Amino acid sequence: MKYLLFAMANILFISASLAKDFGQADSTQTTQNHEKIEAFLDKFKVKGYGVVNYYAYDWETFPDKRNAFDPERLNLYMYYDFTDKIQLKTEIEFEHGGTGSTMAFDPLEEFGEFEQEIEKGGQVVLEQINLYFKIKKQFNIRVGKMRFYMGNASKHDEPTEYFTAYRSELENTILPLGWYETGVEISGDIALKTSEYPYLSYKLYVVSGLDNTGFSSFNWIKRGFQTRFETINADNLAYALRLDYAFAGESELGFNIYAGNATGNRPKDDFETPSWVTYGDVHFVWEGHPWRIRAYGMMGNIQNSEALSAANRNLSNNLGVKRTPVAKMAGGAYAELAYDLLSFSAKEQTQQFYLFGRAEWYDSMLQTEGNITDNPRYERTVLTGGVNYFPIPKIVFKAHYANRSLGSGEHENTFAMGMGFNF
Numbered sequence: 001m002k003y004l005l006f007a008m009a010n011i012l013f014i015s016a017s018l019a020k021d022f023g024q025a026d027s028t029q030t031t032q033n034h035e036k037i038e039a040f041l042d043k044f045k046v047k048g049y050g051v052v053n054y055y056a057y058d059w060e061t062f063p064d065k066r067n068a069f070d071p072e073r074l075n076l077y078m079y080y081d082f083t084d085k086i087q088l089k090t091e092i093e094f095e096h097g098g099t100g101s102t103m104a105f106d107p108l109e110e111f112g113e114f115e116q117e118i119e120k121g122g123q124v125v126l127e128q129i130n131l132y133f134k135i136k137k138q139f140n141i142r143v144g145k146m147r148f149y150m151g152n153a154s155k156h157d158e159p160t161e162y163f164t165a166y167r168s169e170l171e172n173t174i175l176p177l178g179w180y181e182t183g184v185e186i187s188g189d190i191a192l193k194t195s196e197y198p199y200l201s202y203k204l205y206v207v208s209g210l211d212n213t214g215f216s217s218f219n220w221i222k223r224g225f226q227t228r229f230e231t232i233n234a235d236n237l238a239y240a241l242r243l244d245y246a247f248a249g250e251s252e253l254g255f256n257i258y259a260g261n262a263t264g265n266r267p268k269d270d271f272e273t274p275s276w277v278t279y280g281d282v283h284f285v286w287e288g289h290p291w292r293i294r295a296y297g298m299m300g301n302i303q304n305s306e307a308l309s310a311a312n313r314n315l316s317n318n319l320g321v322k323r324t325p326v327a328k329m330a331g332g333a334y335a336e337l338a339y340d341l342l343s344f345s346a347k348e349q350t351q352q353f354y355l356f357g358r359a360e361w362y363d364s365m366l367q368t369e370g371n372i373t374d375n376p377r378y379e380r381t382v383l384t385g386g387v388n389y390f391p392i393p394k395i396v397f398k399a400h401y402a403n404r405s406l407g408s409g410e411h412e413n414t415f416a417m418g419m420g421f422n423f
């Protein structure tokens with residue numbers, strides 16, 4: 001990628017020089033241009049990853065659900081080092097092969113109208129744009145729109161870092177996945193010994209909060225992540241802490257806590273009752289080839305969920321939200337184990353072939369408030385097994401079979417396979 005950018009920049013600069021000098025070569029100017037390009041590229045780098053999946057469904061809850069291909073994601077990261085201490089980070093995500101839709105609220109209409117423009121299925125999203133100030137190892141500051149590191153999935157989101165075709169159902173269903181917020185992050189690593197490990201890693205956040213018009217029975221707070229509008233409401237902020245004990249490479253045990261009032265970020269002032277979202281999780285990752293182990297558990301609470309549910313029933317159809325009752329509490333846990341079968345070979349292998357299994361339970365209506373009924377179909381137990389083949393470390397081919405049992409007694413079976421890469 002670096003050499004491609006260098007070649008393209010050379011062509012542009014040389015063409016401009018030729019046009020300016022009417023065909024007379026200026027070797028001094030060309031040399032200076034080369035030096036400028038090299039200086040820029042030394043401070044600029046590009047990374048990325050992509051995922052394409054296939055799904056086959058056998059669901060009692062939805063017998064006619066169609067099998068599907070999904071060009072799920074292409075994420076491009078671009079970094080620029082202004083100095084050794086200041087770095088610009090951006091991330092652009094292409095989802096499901098298309099552009100997306102935007103919404104705007106027009107308060108000048110008689111009752112206020114939501115306007116929506118749909119280009120094509122999918123999205124192109126500027127996920128991150130932030131400045132990172134590397135003050136010292138124990139204390140650094142990031143400002144702007146950034147990844148919000150909650151749980152396991154946010155930190156291990158590249159396809160080579162998780163085994164299933166899609167990421168953990170628990171984190172993918174009831175919490176925002178690919179969670180990004182705008183604000184300030186303070187982070188650092190604190191050594192516990194003179195050796196590299198162990199150490200404590202922390203992240204403190206003051207960021208944009210959730211919008212509780214998007215909360216629902218099925219997804220709890222997931223759709224409260226503010227992505228529907230051109231700007232992000234910030235009348236209520238959120239506060240979070242992540243603390244990890246890193247005991248080996250890519251191995252850690254830690255927790256997150258989160259708190260934020262989601263009422264003030266509604267698109268209209270139609271509900272004034274405080275609705276604080278609080279939750280915490282414990283997460284564990286161990287990378288000890290040929291074994292890989294992951295575990296996660298979370299519990300969360302929404303203040304005044306009955307009053308919130310009543311208010312959400314009256315939301316505009318044009319807002320595109322579920323308008324279903326919201327539970328007071330949600331929770332879940334999973335454990336995952338994988339083993340590289342090619343480790344039996346005595347020879348050094350660049351290839352890997354993992355056999356994995358995961359047991360998962362979660363309930364987006366774990367506890368309800370007042371007259372809201374606890375619907376048993378939102379309690380889900382999932383058993384998943386499959387394989388991952390790495391021909392080289394940066395490319396993976398996957399296949400898995402998942403059996404989901406609902407609290408209502410119904411079953412949803414999914415077979416998935418796909419490929420992923422990073423660079």
